[in-house]
Amino acid sequence: MNQRFPKTAKTFTTNAKQLIKMIPTGKVCTYGIIAAAAGSPRAARQVAWILHSSSQKEDLPWHRVINIKGKISLKPYQGGELQKQLLEMEGIVFDLNEKIALDLYLWIPEG
DNA sequence: CTCGTGACTCCCG
């Protein structure tokens, strides 16, 4: 028990889940933003981990979470292709390089 | 508590 913050552990996970659920249709968010908004700017990797754990049991829009570069980090055979299709169904357009224009689709919590 | 893991991000070049 060496938490620097009085609000770690479940708080981070809970916040992350809430933030992800708050992402509107047709928008996307990055791991870093979710992590920062959840309370740990450096815990971007955990956001992905949470998605892994929670998306299987909860109805989180995990496909709306991508990396800071606007691309899907998941490998196609791992579900990246599914994610791309889900996003396209919501109206998100991919670049020729399968990249998303964050300028248009990036959504930031709290606003 | 300790250890391994990971859908990240930053820092060069």
Next chain:
DNA sequence: TCGGGAGCCACGA
């Protein structure tokens, strides 16, 4: 933007 390397942090066992 791309790549390789290093750092970070939370969760599960």
